[in-house]
Amino acid sequence: MEAGTLKLEEIQKRITELTPEQAYEEIEAGGDHVLLDTREPHEYAEAHLEGATLVPPAEVAERIDEIAPDPSQRIIVYCRTGSRSARAVHQLQEQFGYDNIANVSGGIVEWQQKGLPVAEAEGMTSGQRERYSRHTLLPEVGVEGQIKLLSSKVLLLGAGGLGSPTALYLAAAGIGTLGIVDDDVVDESNLQRQVIHTTDRVGEPKTSSAKQTIANLNPDVEVIEYRTRLDAGNILEIIKDYDIIVDGADNFPTRYLLNDASVRLRKPVVSASILAFEGQISTFVPFEGPCYRCLYPTPPPAELAPSCGAAGVLGVMAGVMGLLQANEVIKLAAGIGEPLIGRLLLYDSLGTRFTELKVRRDPECPICGPDAPEITESEMGKFPDYELFCA
Numbered sequence: 565m566e567a568g569t570l571k572l573e574e575i576q577k578r579i580t581e582l583t584p585e586q587a588y589e590e591i592e593a594g595g596d597h598v599l600l601d602t603r604e605p606h607e608y609a610e611a612h613l614e615g616a617t618l619v620p621p622a623e624v625a626e627r628i629d630e631i632a633p634d635p636s637q638r639i640i641v642y643c644r645t646g647s648r649s650a651r652a653v654h655q656l657q658e659q660f661g662y663d664n665i666a667n668v669s670g671g672i673v674e675w676q677q678k679g680l681p682v683a684e685a686e687g688m689t690s691g692q693r694e695r696y697s698r699h700t701l702l703p704e705v706g707v708e709g710q711i712k713l714l715s716s717k718v719l720l721l722g723a724g725g726l727g728s729p730t731a732l733y734l735a736a737a738g739i740g741t742l743g744i745v746d747d748d749v750v751d752e753s754n755l756q757r758q759v760i761h762t763t764d765r766v767g768e769p770k771t772s773s774a775k776q777t778i779a780n781l782n783p784d785v786e787v788i789e790y791r792t793r794l795d796a797g798n799i800l801e802i803i804k805d806y807d808i809i810v811d812g813a814d815n816f817p818t819r820y821l822l823n824d825a826s827v828r829l830r831k832p833v834v835s836a837s838i839l840a841f842e843g844q845i846s847t848f849v850p851f852e853g854p855c856y857r858c859l860y861p862t863p864p865p866a867e868l869a870p871s872c873g874a875a876g877v878l879g880v881m882a883g884v885m886g887l888l889q890a891n892e893v894i895k896l897a898a899g900i901g902e903p904l905i906g907r908l909l910l911y912d913s914l915g916t917r918f919t920e921l922k923v924r925r926d927p928e929c930p931i932c933g934p935d936a937p938e939i940t941e942s943e944m945g946k947f948p949d950y951e952l953f954c955a
């Protein structure tokens with residue numbers, strides 16, 4: 565039909581349009597009418613008019629019989645800005661003979677601008693709906709996904725190079741609780757990459773500096789500070805309440821300790837590391853994919869472990885890899901996409917090249933292999949490789 569090729573203004577001339585106020589008055593007066601919302605389900609979930617039936621544009625022709633079998637039925641149609649609904653009204657009028665049908669001009673956007681009431685999504689305040697609208701507009705996230713983010717608890721190991729950008733974006737995304745473990749203070753040499761800290765906070769604990777920045781960015785986020793170093797004695801207690809752990813540790817003992825404890829408590833860990841111009845990242849979900857020890861059964865000898873501050877790193881590497889970590893966390897928390905489970909992603913910043921390696925569970929793994937003993941709390945400290953050989 566030529567309806568699809570008509571310009572919107574042509575269509576608007578051929579149909580009845582109500583201003584939001586006129587529509588509101590008619591709806592409030594009661595009467596026998598059908599109110600149709602011709603948008604997508606995620607838009608409807610965010611906010612809709614009270615009493616509206618959702619029929620996405622692609623389904624209007626097919627479902628109108630069931631919703632309004634009588635073509636003389638009074639029907640009021642709206643969408644976001646009034647154009648999709650105008651086309652639906654025109655189609656119902658021309659093809660199906662509905663002759664008592666009207667479009668709400670300007671849609672729900674103008675309706676809300678006029679201060680008229682809508683039924684809003686539960687679980688989010690109006691401020692949150694505004695703040696996270698670019699998330700909720702994504703069908704994959706939607707209101708449901710954003711509510712999942714808001715109720716997620718994520719623990720960050722370190723508010724350093726990787727932790728800083730990761731924390732900033734997770735906070736902006738509305739991760740409801742961010743735990744931050746760091747016993748260090750802000751040093752001038754950190755500021756080249758640890759973007760959550762500021763020059764006037766040199767000498768302050770990194771956890772409190774991070775907390776201030778996050779509070780200014782997003783008051784929805786609760787920050788819990790742990791001004792301590794993870795060790796075999798405190799790790800289970802600290803990680804047990806979190807849904808996802810982000811490993812930005814700067815030393816191997818902590819990485820192994822975290823791996824063993826997170827496998828024991830079945831906590832997913834997003835783990836990245838950076839050195840010079842190179843970075844790598846993977847997501848370890850216990851028993852779904854390999855663990856850190858499946859990849860690296862034993863730590864490298866101390867003299868070959870170039871971590872611990874002495875080595876150089878390009879500042880933006882922390883940003884690139886930190887944001888890949890944040891991206892993994894958001895996918896896990898919202899339950900969308902394909903996490904980096906069983907995949908190790910390498911990034912070479914000088915060549916701007918990503919390389920992906922498949923990694924598998926090691927049947928001999930002393931932690932997640934089938935013959936691995938159950939690690940009890942008292943055994944947590946017994947792995948010899950937790951010693952701080954960076955100290």
Ligand SMILES: [Zn+2]
Nearest residue numbers: 855858929932
């Ligand atoms: Zn393993």
